Amino acid sequence: MTESLQAALAPRARPAVPGALSSSLTFGWRAILKIKHVPQQLFDVTAFPIMFTLLFTFLFGGALEGSTSAYAQFAIPGILVQTVAFITMYTGIALSTDIQKGVFDRFRSLPIWRTSVLAGALFADLARYTFAAMVVFVLGVALGFRPDGGVVGVVLAFALMLVFALSLTTIWTIFGLTMRTPESVMQASIMILFPLVFTTNIWVSESTMPGWLQAIVKVNPVTRVVIAVRDLMAGSASPGDIGWALLSCAVVLAVFTPITMHLYNRKLRT
């Protein structure tokens, strides 16, 4: 081993430091490799949505809307939003795992654009969100969901969901940077996600709820996004719907991005 070792260590020209896009894409490639090696993580993010979809449409469909397919027409856009929202927490868990395993230290000792670790993870997250949403969408169509908004409506709805998902990740990143183990990140994320996702109009219209709950549901950003996605897919979206949804995303981003970046920069230093 000695000769090949000495040869491998021989001084050589140092490559130029990669640009921000290049290092971010490399981190994205890493996340895709992880999906390739551990495909269970895709199973985790699709099994639950499939279960929810089947359970709720068959269990409540008849009672709520008269038939399974009629209920699917109402519920599928909301289930899509819920699916994507739940997957976003894996961003925080992945970051926490990197920190715990020491890989994060390795990355931050490299002379690269410091935010590319996060940016790269987001590229891969987008792929994961799209994949899971496609699975639920196809299942929904099989159950009788018919998007009258056509291809344009569906594509715009997907785009809106991705924007929403990315704004949610800023919350979980905070947990990933501050909590000691991936398990505690997951628990904390679920504690927030459940009430956030269920106090909405995903499963039933808010008009059936008591007044105080209606008030909560109406200001929940998830509700705003669900309304816009529903209307985009139905082909009946108004600029107001979309404006409210985008404003909700913007508020989430405005509140949590500065906190995330502050914590992230602190983590890089200490």
Added chain:
Amino acid sequence: MDSRSPLAIEASGLTKSFGDTRAVCGVDLSVRAGTVYGFLGPNGAGKTTTIRMLATLLEPDEGTASVLGHDVVRDADAVRRRVSLTGQYASVDEQLTGRENLVLLGRLLGYKRAEAKARADELLEAFDLTEAAGRQVENYSGGMRRKLDIAGSIVVTPDLMFLDEPTTGLDPRSRNHVWEIVRALVRQGTTVLLTTQYLDEADQLADRIAVIDRGTVIAEGTSGELKASVGAGALHVRVRDAEQRTEGQQLLSRTLGVEVHLDSDPVALTASVSDPERVARALTELARADVGVAEFALGQPSLDEVFFALTGRPAEEAPTDGSDTDEEEDAA
């Protein structure tokens, strides 16, 4: 070593606390370029914290340090471009294969895709990991992980390499591999700062050694200088017949001029000695007196003995809990 070669590391008064714990209190350090510098100390002594400050992963509370001429706080990026750190726990991605780990680092260091792949294969070959290259790292042994970790640190050969306890927990064969790698690195001009809990390791590799305890450097010098202050080590003798042990004890104690301890093993004797020549004479005396010796060994002084000689107390874990890394996590 040329004492006039430039300084690769120059630190003065480095201090770092985590909450109420003073992990490092006022460490001064000068390391000449092209040498191996050993940081010797027990768990929790502040070795890891010091190394992380020098590697720009932690900002010191007080004090200054320059690495390869760059300030570690103001000019951290310039430092990062020229050093690499292999931490106490192998920082490799367990879900990726060995080759993917190295290609990833190659890409992040600026190699084009094909170059990164070629470099990864070259390193895998050099580190004897070609066979395992396509396997996920979670299936690697401790020694393989550590080698891959070091390979990751030299994808671009660094001018200065920090190795934090590179052989802790490795079997003897892997440990020798790692030592060979360190020697090869130094031969081609890299300066190495390594931490270790083993005097033996510091002795094998380091040109100069700093003994660190409770966040301060308590002794510094070449391994010869340190040993001179500590004694050459311990002589262990096992007599053939337990009845002759007392006679052996008296003989040894007379010839060596030191106190000889009776071990709990009824045939074993131990004495700490400073002059190996006297040991030869003492063993001859035993033979002359017909005290049968079944076995004898002259051991290197252990870290415990070094500590005892330097501090008057045995090496112990820091009064706070756990290792340096734990302290950091507590504070983070």
